[in-house]
Amino acid sequence: DIKEAVAKAARKNPNGWIVGRGWDQEKLREHRYLEKTDLDDTAPNPVLLRRVCGHIAVANSAALKIANINRRTQNPEAGEIVRDPLNGEPTGLLKENALGLVEQMIRYDDKVVEAALVTASQRLLRVGLTSLHCIINNAQELRVLRRLWDAGRIKQSIYAIIPLDSFDEAVKAGFATETNNGGFRIGGVKIFMDGSLGARTAALSEPYSDQPDSTGMLTFSEEKLNDLVVRAEEGGLQLCMHAIGDRALGTILKVLETTSRASARRKLRHRVEHCSIIPLALMKRMRNLGLIASVQPRFIYSDSWAIDRLGKRRSQYLYPFRSMLKNGVPLAAGSDGPVEDPNPMEGVWSAVTRPGLTNEERLTVDQVLSAYTIGGAYAS
Known part of the structure; x- marks a missing residue:
């Protein structure tokens, strides 16, 4: 195929x-x-x-x-x-x-980017999504998206999360999370701390069960994150930090505990994208820092091989949404499209039934809907 x-x-x-x-x-x-x-x-x-x-x-x-x-x-x-x-x-x-x-060798015509964005917007409207957190790939995509939104061809409200290579330009332009422009705003910067479980590049504290010679990889150093935290909080941009493995999450928490200002965290509401593997000790540190867990419930269904990657013992820490709520970690749910089907009902079903994983971490329908709606609004 x-x-x-x-x-x-x-x-x-x-x-x-x-x-x-x-x-x-x-x-x-x-x-x-x-x-x-x-x-x-x-x-x-x-x-x-x-x-x-x-x-x-x-x-x-x-x-x-x-x-x-x-x-x-x-x-x-x-x-x-x-x-x-x-x-x-x-x-x-x-x-x-x-x-x-x-x-970096590939060039896209604006018309190609435009057609892709309009098609995506229409598909998302068909599944009922009227406001979007958009993680932007590059400056061209941001420019075309804004032009389409201004022209009324993108109907949803947009919370744009820019790539790291656009960070300095965004700070210089004075973008801040608390500003708004009628439904389109740039508020966050995306940082990749590690990779994915499927690719075996998520950064784990112990080796992969099905690849014992690897613990994945950190893709952003403590030193760079330390510097970025200071600059982001000074520039008024929310940090949206991708961390799937527990080693990546631990690195984020270590840096924020020593560098981030409590007043800035309350104002900017920094978030961790995915939080896939999160033992209780890391969960409590997230709560103490006031971090939002931006989670993707549909991963539960898609990652049917996850127990092979992690082993039975570590799988108890995989997508522990009920424990996160119980321990005071705010949840904002999304799809991570195009990685997953953007239909939120797929995610609701996954969080409520937890196919292939233990029942103890199941959420109620009300809890999942709250994460997709109130949680998403709070995270923007």
């Missing part, structure tokens, strides 16, 4: 980049990551396909050549170019910050 989709895209666009997202090795018959050889005979175009989580991708040989990635290319900071153990050649699989080596 993946090869057929790439070949079809090549027929429509014989000379341009083919960019896609959504493959999952857990759903393939071989249960393995894709490699460049899976794509090289499918299309002559340069191809980059992100895994469903977005934290790893596969590039074909044409894309690697354009990005000048070869056996001599060094891994970027907090990224990995996966290599053949026999000859050192890149396999085509890229992890975390290594994706940027290829993505």
